[in-house]
Amino acid sequence: MPGIASLGAGLVALGAGLGIGLIGSKAMEGMARQPEAAGKIQTAMLIACALVEGVALFGAVVCFMGK
């Protein structure tokens, strides 16, 4: 089907947005409860975001290869 690779890329972006949004919201909750731990929470949040984005970009690379 023409254009289905673009549909896949949109779904990948949806997955990445949901994942990183959940991580960010939990990180902000944690920082609000305990502001002293904000540095550690921010570091862990960035690492988790990079891992989630890595998985999302696997899908994006497959979409590039598609069409």
Add this chain to the structure above:
Amino acid sequence: MNFTPVLAAGGNYSDDGEPTIDALVQWIYAHVADSQEWHLPFGIHIYLPDWISLHAVMLLLCSLFLFIIFGVMYKKKQTVPTGVTNFLEVFVLFVRNDISIANLGEEDGKKYAPLFLTFFFFILGLNIMGLIPLFSTATGNIGVTLGLTTFTFLTMTLVAMIKNGIGGFFGAFIPHGVPTPVLFLLTPIEMAGVVIKCFALTIRLFANMMAGHIIVFALLGLLYLFKAYAAPALPMAVAIYFLEILVAFLQAYIFTFLSSMFIGQIFHPEH
């Protein structure tokens, strides 16, 4: 905009003189992928010989910059660092303390710190060079990231075998505290995990760099397709460009941190 490889039959323009999307796609790919020509400003084109390509030139240039910055401009004799030395000390100490020693322990951390420092500064240099219009992004080429991950893979296998012995190396794959029938399922998965984690490292760095550049070029290409109506695309492209700078630093840090975490897991398996 230069559409030099011209499509043979499709052509750059459709029947009513409007630019086609195929030509735009080719323009995007010509700027992102590897090639044999180096287009400098003021119309200077350098045609590279067969045995070297543009991304290889970028790798050599980045190594040259790192040699100049760390070899020549970094003054080792100062006891209290100032200027460039002070600026670099921040990053060097950050990588050594928070990445290398945190994941590998005191003495191994200090011994293997040069490896992680090289990863960090080389990848950071290549990413930042990709953002300057003069150069092109070498980490947007899967060959380059695969080569970088090969070093992580070799450290995880060969160096771990030399350090822990062959029995100790394979013993690191057996998780503790699980019943014996599950071990037969988990141990091959752990072994495959080494390969899969390294594969994930390459794809993460490669896709982040390539996708970022494709987005910027696609937004600028909208200006060419829709001319004046696409004026809001220009601030969008500038905003994504600034995000690219953050992603450059972040991806260098993530590659180095995950490499050190995986190597630390193999060297000192947790009990």
